[in-house]
């Protein structure tokens with residue numbers, strides 16, 4: 355079994371990005387600038403946004419953090435999105451999800467200028483990705499594909515089962531995995547899928563992206579499968595100082611011995627999500643997607 359080291363691959367990609375930023379600066383070109391909008395004080399969101407800002411510093415980008423309390427109105431947030439759309443110094447921006455229930459995530463996503471949508475969530479980017487046009491691809495699916503490529507994992511003709519159909523991970527990943535460059539045969543499973551255990555067991559590549567800790571058990575995995583764990587749920591723990599620990603969607607101790615490759619949590623897909631945002635920001639700054 356090979357443990358896929360997302361932290362190491364992300365560090366390599368960060369070095370590649372930092373080298374490109376250095377070149378840009380030496381040529382006197384503009385420094386890429388990412389802005390992040392964070393609403394409220396959700397523990398996970400606070401952590402992820404703090405990481406995103408730190409990552410920008412590490413590769414030489416400019417970054418801006420815009421914070422709102424939980425009671426910000428949808429109108430206020432939409433006005434900020436408009437301001438960021440019009441700010442020529444900002445190449446790309448994200449609005450950290452989830453948002454409080456009184457704000458429509460879809461409305462906010464659709465208000466973002468697709469040219470600055472480095473999360474790749476806007477329908478224009480999703481549509482372009484589906485038909486194979488240049489687009490911003492959402493960070494987690496892009497990161498997963500990059501991990502498979504950098505570990506030389508064979509995907510052509512393989513059965514890929516993705517458990518979870520979220521707009522952020524499952525759906526876009528299903529499109530990427532079936533594209534000609536990857537050539538996998540893809541099935542998306544969800545809460546109404548029948549014979550889920552059997553279906554998962556047919557997978558050469560199994561992606562768990564349902565947000566249910568330790569959902570995938572040993573009896574659901576084929577001998578020699580590649581298992582990608584997207585889950586990062588904080589569960590209560592009296593063994594840690596913080597009072598919680600991270601759990602993936604895969605029961606690692608049961609599943610790992612059966613796998614050819616597996617991603618750990620933490621240190622697997624999470625760091626790849628972060629570096630993929632840096633990748634998209636560089637694309638936004640260089641105008642490579644929309645010219």
Ligand SMILES: Nc1nc2c(c(=O)[nH]1)N[C@@H](CN(C=O)c1ccc(C(=O)N[C@@H](CCC(=O)O)C(=O)O)cc1)CN2
Nearest residue numbers: 402448449450451452473493586620621622624625627
């Ligand atoms: N606007 C967005 N919101 C959300 C996205 C997104 O891509 N854009 N994805 C997720 C959360 N996410 C990114 O924001 C994210 C998740 C996990 C990690 C990560 O580095 N995980 C580490 C552990 C982190 C920890 O110590 O808690 C790991 O798995 O090793 C980064 C980003 C939802 N919202």
